[in-house]
Structure formats: C-alpha cells, structure tokens
Amino acid sequence: MRDERVRLGLSQEDLALAGGVNRNTQGSYERGARNPDTAYLMAVAGLGIDISFVLTGQKQISDLSGVEAQIIDQYRNIPEDDQKMIRRMLEAMAVMESRSHD
Known part of the structure; x- marks a missing residue:
C-alpha cells in the first residue's frame, strides 16, 4: 500500500481521507498490521491505487x-x-x- 501511495505522491492523510479511515488505520494498512476492507479498496482505486498490486504484490504486465x-x-x-x-x-x-x- 505504501509503495502505491508514494508512487502517486499521496500522503497517508490523503489516502486515509479517500478511503474513509483515519491516518492511524492507514498506517496499520501500510505496515501490514491490518488488512483493508473492500469498501476502502474500492474508494482508493479511484485515486489510481493499483488494487491488484496491493493484494498480490505483483505488477500486471498490462501496467x-x-x-x-x-x-x-x-x-x-x-x-x-x-x-x-x-x-x-x-x-x-x-x-x-x-x-x-x-
């Protein structure tokens, strides 16, 4: 998650706001301490976050x-x-x- 956030030049606050969570929750997603739910993933996908990469850790050839x-x-x-x-x-x-x- 952090890699995608950095790739897009977003702050943790930006991503947390878009995903409807607080900054601490965003940090826990980036550390792998918690897993985001579907609603969060759908919301941040609108910012350009590569959800497939977030879930699998692998870039798709088409990307x-x-x-x-x-x-x-x-x-x-x-x-x-x-x-x-x-x-x-x-x-x-x-x-x-x-x-x-x-």
Missing part, C-alpha cells in the same frame, strides 16, 4: 510502462546465462535497497 515492456522484451531475447546474471544483479540491488529503508 508496464513502455520502458519496462522494452526491458522485458530485451531480457527475453538474450541468452539464458545473461538472464541469470541480470536476475542475480537485480536481486542484490533489491536487497541493498530494502536495507536502506530499514
């Missing part, structure tokens, strides 16, 4: 930007060993990024 689609196309057209190297590099970068937020 890719042109650059992201190009990267995937290029990835699919390189040798398997190169694909493995790119996956290792991305995994290492993701670990480093998650540690920088702790």
